[in-house]
Ligand SMILES: Nc1ncnc2c1ncn2[C@@H]1O[C@H](COP(=O)(O)OP(=O)(O)O)[C@@H](O)[C@H]1O
C-alpha cells in the first residue's frame with residue numbers, strides 16, 4: 001500500500017514521517033525529491049535546481065519528473081511488489097501543486113496543473129492514501145524559515161490553492177489534518193487515518 005504525505009513547506013511532513021518510522025519499522029520509507037537511502041543522481045539534480053533562483057520552470061518540472069520516474073522503478077514498484085507499506089514524504093501531488101504554481105507565473109503552459117497531471121497519467125502510480133497536512137502559508141513559511149525559493153508566503157498560498165483543487169477532484173484519496181495542532185496530536189491523527197485505511201484495505 002502506498003501512502004504519501006503532502007503539504008506546504010513547514011507543515012510538519014518530515015516530523016510525521018520520522019515518527020512513523022518507529023511505529024512502522026518494517027515499512028519502506030522514502031521521499032521526493034529522492035535523497036538519502038533512496039536517493040539518486042536525479043534527486044541531486046533536483047536539489048541543484050532548487051538552489052538555482054534562475055532555474056527554468058519547465059526544465060525544473062522535467063528534473064522532478066525524471067526523479068519520480070526513476071523512483072518508481074527503483075524503489076516504489078519493487079516495495080509494493082514485496083507487499084510493503086510504502087510511506088513517501090512528498091510525491092506527485094507536490095509536482096502538481098508546486099510546478100503548477102511556478103508554471104502559472106511562467107506563462108508558456110496554458111493550464112499548468114492539468115498539464116503536469118497529464119504527463120504523470122501515462123506512467124505514474126496513484127497513492128492509496130494521501131495525508132494532507134493543512135496549514136496557512138504564513139505559519140508554514142515562519143516554521144520552514146524560508147530556506148528555499150519556494151518558501152515565500154505569497155507563492156505558498158497559490159500552491160495551497162492547487163492542493164485544494166487536487167483534493168476537490170479526488171476527495172476519497174485525501175485525508176486532511178489540521179497541521180496547526182501540536183506534533184503529538186498531528187501524529188495521532190495521522191496514525192488514525194493510516195490504520196483506518198489499512199483496515200479498510202484488508203476488509204476488501
Ligand atoms: N505540529 C507542529 N507544531 C509546531 N511546529 C512543528 C510541528 N511539526 C513540525 N514543526 C516544526 O516546524 C518545522 C518544520 O517541520 P518539518 O517536519 O520539517 O516540516 P516539512 O517537512 O513539512 O517542511 C520544524 O522546525 C519542526 O520542528
Ligand SMILES: Cc1cn([C@H]2C[C@H](O)[C@@H](COP(=O)(O)OP(=O)(O)O)O2)c(=O)[nH]c1=O
Nearest residue numbers: 009010032033064090091094095098099150
Ligand atoms: C517533490 C516535489 C517537491 N517540490 C518542492 C517542495 C519543497 O520546497 C522542495 C523540496 O525540498 P525539501 O528540502 O525536501 O523541502 P520539504 O522538506 O518542505 O519537502 O521541492 C516541488 O516543487 N515539486 C515536487 O515534485
